[in-house]
Amino acid sequence: MRKLILLASATAMAVTMPVLAEAKSGGQGKGGGNPHAAHSGGGGRERGPEARQQRADHGGGRGHGRGGREIGVERGNGQGRVERGRGNERRVAREVERIERRDVHEARRIENRDWSGWLDRSDRRGGRHGFADRSSFFRDGRPLPVRAAAGQGCPPGLAKQNAFCMPPGQLRRAQMLGQRVDRNRFGAVPQEWLYRFRDDDQFYYLFDDDGFVYRVDRDNDLVSSIVPIFSSGLMIGEPLPLGYDVYNVPFAYRDDFVDGDEHFYRYDDNAIYRVDTETRLIEGVVALLSGNPISVGQRLPTGYDVYNLPSAYRGEYTDDADSMYRYADGGIYQVDPTTMLVEALVEMIV
């Protein structure tokens, strides 16, 4: 019987959730309010229909991941059973109401949590390894309570997972902010990271097997910050991490990749990434730089045995007995074939 009720209530929720979400509009972005969708450009426009569909599908996103609605829809037999009698209907109605109350309570509990640690930009030791800047998915320091994040470019796979556009493991970790942790579950910070995470009078640090360091406040033993130390670099489809506020594209490429209204660019780890201005999600790589750069005055690195000038410059720079030329990262370099020393950067061509 309990199964029956749950199935029926789940089916009913599938109908009532979107309505509920609509009714909750305003305030902290409840009800699918997406501050960016209406005026986003570029990628925002492209994602518009999908985002709208996601909002329609998920009814605002509250309570995602519980699976109740999905079960009801998949089995598709709840409605017939509900028709057995009005008693059942009343029980179903009560159950729906109970689940809705629980759902609202859960949503408020998460919304009202202090997420400041998640957005903590002040951790001077976080640096580029600090948590991803998910500010697009937050408002007034709290996460958007609906799948508004999906409308802002949350990958569909993640959008199905939870309202915060985070992998489940990451969300579980994030929800540990402000919580007490069981110290027995953690180990010591690896030796090579102690220079960044050394215990002091104010904080002590714990380390988990997944490569995350937890900064714990000594005053109250609550987790105040979580820092992933093994994940460096930029991840496509992920929000831009902290530490990339400053335009850092190599000079040779600055004319080609200028920050604009719809996109901006950041360099990291031999690649230039394009980032959506509205969502701050990393969209993709627009340029790859050599893994073995050439420097004037240095010996030509290994890997440049082959003449590699772009076709348009081959007439002008040809290898001969006195000089050879190699291209890397927007520059054409002149090399002494005898000493293999890089003599000059003869032209920038990007």
Place this chain on the structure above:
Amino acid sequence: MIRLAVTVTLAAAAVAGCRGAEDAGNDAAAPANAQGDSSTGGTKGAGTIGRTATQTADLRLFAQAVEAAGLAATFDGSISYTVFAPVNSAFEALPAATRSRLMAAAGRDQLTQILTHHVVVGDVTSQDLAAAMERGRGRATLATIAGPNITVMREGNGLVVTDAAGGRARIVQADRRQSNGYIHHIDAVLMPGSGEGEGAGGNSQ
């Protein structure tokens, strides 16, 4: 680019893929064909590396991998690259589970690392390779975007690329000139291995 984190499984897969390549016979492109001998008829009207890959049936899986890795914009831009692009059968030679893992979001880092091991900066034609091999006692070493080098050598009538893990791939179609570089088709997926320099894996042949 990016840290090296390629598993033994992947390296083994490269070897498996290359084994099939060696059975492919001696139909590799002759290295002496002139630079600019393009399947697209020179740069005039040529597409970009990215566009051509998506429009070439035998590079369908490569194009999908490029898209999955978020590199599509790179190969549709104006900066010159030379890409040693594995043909479909090369990707199909990888274990299905490995392919699935690489194509999933969680495998993007590894996929990017692998793909960028197929890319060198600038324009490199088979003629350039031949000239470098002549100077280099039969070997030409190229720095890939991923960091580790690849080595090109002549074998029979064709050219063979050796990756940093020691796996080998044959160039089966050379010198597809594009507006932003060159595409050479190869018959195995190259693996960046676990260290700098060529042949680090030592599991070739």
